[in-house]
Amino acid sequence: MPELPEVETVKAGLQPVLEQHRITHAETRRGDLRVPFPNDFAGRLTGRRIEHLRRRAKYILADLDSGETLVIHLGMSGRMTVYASGAKKKLGNYVHDMNEDGIGKYKHDHVVIDTDAPARIVFNDHRRFGLMLLIDTAALEEHKLFKGLGIEALAPDFDAAYLAKAFKGKKTPVKAALLDQRVIAGLGNIYVCEALFRAGISPKRLAGKVRSEKIAALVTAIKQVLREAIKAGGSSLRDHRQATGELGYFQKRFAVYDREGEPCPHGHGTIKRIVQSGRSTFYCPSCQR
DNA sequence: CCGCGATCCTGGGGGC
DNA sequence: TGCCCCCAGGATCGCG
Numbered sequence: 046m047p048e049l050p051e052v053e054t055v056k057a058g059l060q061p062v063l064e065q066h067r068i069t070h071a072e073t074r075r076g077d078l079r080v081p082f083p084n085d086f087a088g089r090l091t092g093r094r095i096e097h098l099r100r101r102a103k104y105i106l107a108d109l110d111s112g113e114t115l116v117i118h119l120g121m122s123g124r125m126t127v128y129a130s131g132a133k134k135k136l137g138n139y140v141h142d143m144n145e146d147g148i149g150k151y152k153h154d155h156v157v158i159d160t161d162a163p164a165r166i167v168f169n170d171h172r173r174f175g176l177m178l179l180i181d182t183a184a185l186e187e188h189k190l191f192k193g194l195g196i197e198a199l200a201p202d203f204d205a206a207y208l209a210k211a212f213k214g215k216k217t218p219v220k221a222a223l224l225d226q227r228v229i230a231g232l233g234n235i236y237v238c239e240a241l242f243r244a245g246i247s248p249k250r251l252a253g254k255v256r257s258e259k260i261a262a263l264v265t266a267i268k269q270v271l272r273e274a275i276k277a278g279g280s281s282l283r284d285h286r287q288a289t290g291e292l293g294y295f296q297k298r299f300a301v302y303d304r305e306g307e308p309c310p311h312g313h314g315t316i317k318r319i320v321q322s323g324r325s326t327f328y329c330p331s332c333q334r
Numbered sequence: 335c336c337g338c339g340a341t342c343c344t345g346g347g348g349g350c
Numbered sequence: 351t352g353c354c355c356c357c358a359g360g361a362t363c364g365c366g
Contacts, residue, residue, distance in 0.1 A: 047359060051359075118361090119359090119360090121358065121359060122343090122358085173343055174360060174361080215336095216337080226360090226361080234358095234359060235359060236359090302359095322338060323338075323339065325357085
């Protein structure tokens with residue numbers, strides 16, 4: 046479930062076991078992610094201290110004392126599971142102790158990192174769309190993964206004027222424009238649907254044809270829905286850490302996403318599902334124009 | 335430069 | 351129980 050709020054939530058969960066901690070051991074369990082691990086990936090991690098954790102778009106960035114940055118992307122199905130010291134922790138339907146052999150050896154566990162927190166962090170990704178890379182920190186901005194990224198959705202500079210300029214003359218549907226990480230970084234399918242609903246904009250409307258007051262409403266809606274989701278993820282995360290140590294789960298009821306056929310929360314119509322550039326869009330045809 | 339579909343993967347769920 | 355098809359929170363590539 047990784048869009049900006051989920052990535053932010055995972056980052057927050059990793060912070061206490063990674064930031065200002067040293068990696069005592071690292072290993073990759075299979076090398077055939079879609080993007081292969083860099084050469085000697087585990088070796089370049091081992092012994093390194095993590096100075097700072099940050100987020101850019103949907104990437105988690107861990108700056109190491111070696112001058113390299115560990116770049117993490119969760120793709121569609123990536124999970125980070127943290128096992129804190131000694132205590133019994135729950136993983137899905139299973140309960141494991143940190144010292145049991147099985148941790149990090151389940152199907153699709155790709156990377157295991159131990160730190161002196163002490164903690165063990167397992168990266169699991171069954172669809173293998175995620176990635177972990179090491180890139181020179183100084184050259185990060187110029188790397189192809191980051192060079193084209195648009196403004197952060199929660200940045201103060203992301204405002205109505207910015208979005209109006211970005212949308213000007215665009216003939217692509219506003220739904221697709223919002224998903225484009227070169228325009229705004231961090232939004233994904235769920236929060237685009239939710240933000241468009243809140244702003245009362247049809248996902249089919251061409252980006253260049255959204256009226257300026259609607260653009261202002263859209264910026265507000267985007268920031269609101271993201272902030273609410275981060276807040277909800279954060280609280281759900283605290284519960285999860287106590288109960289399971291598992292990161293990346295975030296329960297929230299959405300207004301329109303995955304609610305095809307249900308009544309619109311505003312009470313005027315029925316939520317419809319359409320497909321735009323190969324992805325589901327959920328919206329209320331009566332509220333969103 | 336554009337919009338769009340196909341593609342990379344695995345697994346879950348529904349229909350038959 | 352099994353098979354087949356569709357679907358999934360992402361991102362890139364190549365086509366017309």
